[in-house]
Amino acid sequence: MAGRAEAAVHRHDMVVIGAGLSGLRAAIELSDAGLDTTVISKVLPLRSHSVAAQGGINASLGNVAGEDGAMDSWEAHAYDTVKGSDYLADQDAVEVMCREAPRTVIELEHMGTVFSRLENGYIAQRPFGGAMFPRTCYAADRTGHNILNTLYEQALDREIRFYEEYYTTALVRDGGRCTGCTAIELLTGRVHGFAAKAVLLATGGFGRLYSRSTNALINTGDGVALALCAGVPLKDMEFIQFHPTTLFGTNILITEGARGEGGRLYNSNNERFMERYAPHSLDLAPRDVVARAIEEEIAAGRGFEGGYVYLDLTHLGADHIRARLPGIRQIAMDFAGIDPITDPIPVQPGQHYSMGGIDVNNRGETRLPGLYAAGECACSSVHGANRLGGNSLLETVAFGKLVARAIVQNTQGLPAPATDAVRSRAASEQERIDVLLGRKTGENLFAIMDDLKDTMFEYFGIFRDERHMKEGISRLERLQERFERVHVKNKSRVFNQALIRLLELEDMLLLAAVLAQSALRRRESRGSHTRTDFPARDDEHFLAHTLAHLRDSAIDLEYEPVRLGMFEPTEREY
Amino acid sequence: MRLKLFRYNPEDREQRYDIFEIESRPGMSVLAALFDVQKKHDDSLAFRYSCRGAVCGTCAMLINKVPRLACRTQVAKLLDGSLEMDLAPYPALEVDIDWNPEEEVLVEPLPHLPLIRDLVVDMEPFFAFYRAVRPVFKPEGEAPARERLMDRDAVSALEAYTNCILCGACFGACPVDAKNPDYYGPAALAKLYRFHIDPREAGDGSRLELANTPEGWWACEFHTNCMRVCPKRVPPNIAIGKARRELSEQGREPER
Numbered sequence: 001m002a003g004r005a006e007a008a009v010h011r012h013d014m015v016v017i018g019a020g021l022s023g024l025r026a027a028i029e030l031s032d033a034g035l036d037t038t039v040i041s042k043v044l045p046l047r048s049h050s051v052a053a054q055g056g057i058n059a060s061l062g063n064v065a066g067e068d069g070a071m072d073s074w075e076a077h078a079y080d081t082v083k084g085s086d087y088l089a090d091q092d093a094v095e096v097m098c099r100e101a102p103r104t105v106i107e108l109e110h111m112g113t114v115f116s117r118l119e120n121g122y123i124a125q126r127p128f129g130g131a132m133f134p135r136t137c138y139a140a141d142r143t144g145h146n147i148l149n150t151l152y153e154q155a156l157d158r159e160i161r162f163y164e165e166y167y168t169t170a171l172v173r174d175g176g177r178c179t180g181c182t183a184i185e186l187l188t189g190r191v192h193g194f195a196a197k198a199v200l201l202a203t204g205g206f207g208r209l210y211s212r213s214t215n216a217l218i219n220t221g222d223g224v225a226l227a228l229c230a231g232v233p234l235k236d237m238e239f240i241q242f243h244p245t246t247l248f249g250t251n252i253l254i255t256e257g258a259r260g261e262g263g264r265l266y267n268s269n270n271e272r273f274m275e276r277y278a279p280h281s282l283d284l285a286p287r288d289v290v291a292r293a294i295e296e297e298i299a300a301g302r303g304f305e306g307g308y309v310y311l312d313l314t315h316l317g318a319d320h321i322r323a324r325l326p327g328i329r330q331i332a333m334d335f336a337g338i339d340p341i342t343d344p345i346p347v348q349p350g351q352h353y354s355m356g357g358i359d360v361n362n363r364g365e366t367r368l369p370g371l372y373a374a375g376e377c378a379c380s381s382v383h384g385a386n387r388l389g390g391n392s393l394l395e396t397v398a399f400g401k402l403v404a405r406a407i408v409q410n411t412q413g414l415p416a417p418a419t420d421a422v423r424s425r426a427a428s429e430q431e432r433i434d435v436l437l438g439r440k441t442g443e444n445l446f447a448i449m450d451d452l453k454d455t456m457f458e459y460f461g462i463f464r465d466e467r468h469m470k471e472g473i474s475r476l477e478r479l480q481e482r483f484e485r486v487h488v489k490n491k492s493r494v495f496n497q498a499l500i501r502l503l504e505l506e507d508m509l510l511l512a513a514v515l516a517q518s519a520l521r522r523r524e525s526r527g528s529h530t531r532t533d534f535p536a537r538d539d540e541h542f543l544a545h546t547l548a549h550l551r552d553s554a555i556d557l558e559y560e561p562v563r564l565g566m567f568e569p570t571e572r573e574y
Numbered sequence: 575m576r577l578k579l580f581r582y583n584p585e586d587r588e589q590r591y592d593i594f595e596i597e598s599r600p601g602m603s604v605l606a607a608l609f610d611v612q613k614k615h616d617d618s619l620a621f622r623y624s625c626r627g628a629v630c631g632t633c634a635m636l637i638n639k640v641p642r643l644a645c646r647t648q649v650a651k652l653l654d655g656s657l658e659m660d661l662a663p664y665p666a667l668e669v670d671i672d673w674n675p676e677e678e679v680l681v682e683p684l685p686h687l688p689l690i691r692d693l694v695v696d697m698e699p700f701f702a703f704y705r706a707v708r709p710v711f712k713p714e715g716e717a718p719a720r721e722r723l724m725d726r727d728a729v730s731a732l733e734a735y736t737n738c739i740l741c742g743a744c745f746g747a748c749p750v751d752a753k754n755p756d757y758y759g760p761a762a763l764a765k766l767y768r769f770h771i772d773p774r775e776a777g778d779g780s781r782l783e784l785a786n787t788p789e790g791w792w793a794c795e796f797h798t799n800c801m802r803v804c805p806k807r808v809p810p811n812i813a814i815g816k817a818r819r820e821l822s823e824q825g826r827e828p829e830r
């Protein structure tokens with residue numbers, strides 16, 4: 001590749017990586033504060049995973065009274081969140097989010113989001129698992145789609161510059177700060193440099209580490225791996241939420257809203273088995289509880305052939321289903337050939353959400369000055385060991401804005417960064433990619449990726465124990481060895497997706513290793529992390545966050561206490 | 575079953591069709607079949623994907639001569655003919671190729687947009703029209719402390735249009751877009767109409783003006799391909815018809 005032109009280096013005040021809800025909300029706030037802001041995304045913004053969120057966004061608006069006529073409050077929201085988290089959430093972070101929630105939803109409404117309404121014209125709210133009040137605001141069952149469109153419209157209106165279909169390959173460190181990143185332009189295969197006073201990671205979760213996942217295919221955790229490689233620790237990576245109801249076959253999500261609206265789970269004996277697992281909240285118990293219940297039913301031979309149970313909506317009636325769950329009905333018809341008005345939906349648990357992520361404080365600051373994170377890629381931690389439905393959209397939008405405000409404060413008076421480090425990193429990244437593309441033979445990329453996903457589901461899935469996890473770890477090590485010899489046949493520069501998948505796989509293997517080590521070391525069961533060999537929660541040793549560092553290419557774990565304050569840990573009962 | 579795929583290599587500008595033998599599984603989507611090709615046969619095959627659940631709008635392509643989402647289209651249903659659809663004709667449908675619909679699934683890029691590689695097209699012209707209708711909420715009056723109240727019926731009326739996932743299927747299905755590169759296309763007009771009927775806006779009809787040109791509302795010939803191919807049942811043709819009637823009734827038709 002002699003005679004290559006120098007890498008292009010773009011200079012902006014702020015670079016936001018990710019154009020989902022958190023990235024867009026942050027970009028809007030940064031732009032309003034007068035910062036020259038750019039957003040980099042590996043897909044067109046509206047294709048971001050946020051678009052898929054169905055059920056809704058939590059806020060204690062109190063538009064719908066609770067059972068005994070009581071009114072919702074941010075404190076009640078905080079209590080539910082902390083209890084749902086199995087007391088691993090940092091309570092000051094939860095407070096920030098729950099206080100901000102009503103304002104967040106009202107702001108979205110003011111920006112144009114068409115929320116579903118009550119008879120009296122106020123935003124409708126429905127009950128969701130683990131919540132004492134009907135707190136979840138929604139736009140039919142297309143909440144993420146509606147909010148993402150609103151924020152994209154607002155961002156376009158502010159003439160924010162988007163670099164679309166640019167895949168970020170590295171963060172740049174210079175003089176103890178993060179001063180930018182490098183990204184490969186899919187259209188040309190060229191690596192560009194981006195220099196900025198600060199970088200915000202809003203790259204979403206890493207659900208696609210798992211074979212069965214509700215996540216978009218692009219959710220490979222790139223941003224989380226970028227942060228780790230830039231010297232920032234990852235927090236609580238072992239906590240993976242498995243959604244109880246994903247469509248058998250494609251694992252497309254069947255929203256909890258379907259149970260919120262009255263849907264019921266049945267096993268093959270036609271029993272409402274949730275009566276045995278959660279006598280009070282039944283089908284609306286928190287996700288981890290329901291997911292484990294279904295897995296146990298299936299393991300005990302009370303599932304259907306292939307490993308699923310039924311989610312029955314038929315008793316709700318055609319009108320109700322058409323009005324309140326049109327998206328779910330469409331999904332069942334398109335992807336399983338079933339009409340929920342007449343037939344139950346076959347469902348099984350699948351990976352759904354990554355609670356852990358880049359370690360940040362309540363202002364979204366990482367330990368590397370100039371580097372911030374928000375949304376699903378970050379861990380502040382508001383979800384602890386288990387996230388409540390509807391709290392994640394809230395986190396993305398609320399923290400998208402709050403973190404942007406922190407950035408505005410922190411970057412005031414900072415000079416524009418030097419571009420040398422970015423330029424030379426862009427050149428070395430280009431070289432690295434040229435070397436990868438230059439390999440003539442080697443291991444098949446897709447075979448390694450499939451093996452990785454199966455390994456994760458099998459050994460680090462809903463139920464975990466030491467023996468299996470150790471076996472899983474040695475499998476991961478062998479996959480890593482194979483990856484060192486990986487190659488792609490496609491040598492083209494233009495829209496080389498095999499190359500992008502290869503870069504994604506590299507990140508996925510790194511995150512899988514961190515997740516595995518973190519899970520092995522946590523010798524207790526808490527929230528989504530279920531150890532059959534340590535079935536009890538152990539507050540004495542593990543009321544603490546796992547922090548994973550990458551030191552000399554080795555993963556190094558340590559623990560940090562949870563910030564309590566409002567609510568003392570007690571046993572979770574539902 | 576066999577996949578017959580349009581290929582385009584931007585480096586040498588060669589266009590051709592490749593055939594791949596695929597083992598079909600129950601419930602297999604066209605998108606899944608494309609992944610099989612990429613994994614097992616040819617890792618240079620380019621196509622866009624994201625949600626695989628018909629919500630993100632990434633994967634619109636011309637499948638068996640109908641613009642559809644690859645992730646939502648079942649291979650088996652294509653082969654048994656149950657997805658056949660009659661569309662008003664336009665040039666992309668007429669390209670004469672040898673193809674047996676009982677055994678082969680034909681996949682080509684979304685028409686009316688520049689080719690990038692294989693099944694990937696440049697969506698920029700489509701989004702340029704979208705931006706041209708200035709799709710951003712401009713509410714009337716100062717923001718209240720709480721939400722603006724909305725009638726449930728108004729919400730349902732709006733949802734017919736907010737459901738659009740900007741996949742571009744309608745753009746690739748429109749005979750007018752085929753012959754007039756300046757025509758805004760169904761999705762952009764439907765988006766404009768969504769804001770026009772939002773009861774929280776002033777409703778003074780000024781929005782309609784943005785497309786009150788021969789290339790806007792008035793270019794539509796009501797072939798209704800848009801509504802037929804729309805994976806979200808958005809009816810752009812109805813929005814266009816209503817907008818035109820409103821403009822005509824107010825004597826605001828542009829001179830032509």
Ligand SMILES: Cc1cc2nc3c(=O)[nH]c(=O)nc-3n(C[C@H](O)[C@H](O)[C@H](O)COP(=O)(O)OP(=O)(O)OC[C@H]3O[C@@H](n4cnc5c(N)ncnc54)[C@H](O)[C@@H]3O)c2cc1C
Nearest residue numbers: 018019020021022042050055056168204375376390392393
């Ligand atoms: C099916 C489903 C339904 C859900 N429903 C709900 C719900 O009802 N309520 C709720 O609260 N939560 C829900 N969630 C969770 C919620 O949708 C997500 O947690 C949230 O949308 C994440 O938003 P984000 O902004 O953090 O990231 P994302 O929306 O995932 O966006 C990530 C962005 O980063 C970009 N990116 C990633 N890597 C790179 C890279 N290397 N280079 C450049 N760009 C990159 C992507 O292009 C994308 O723009 C649901 C999740 C799923 C899977």
Ligand code: SF4
Nearest residue numbers: 738739741742744804
């Ligand atoms: S109107 Fe329908 S076909 Fe057209 S872009 Fe929107 S969702 Fe796609």
Ligand code: FES
Nearest residue numbers: 626630631633645
């Ligand atoms: S991949 Fe999202 S619509 Fe097909």
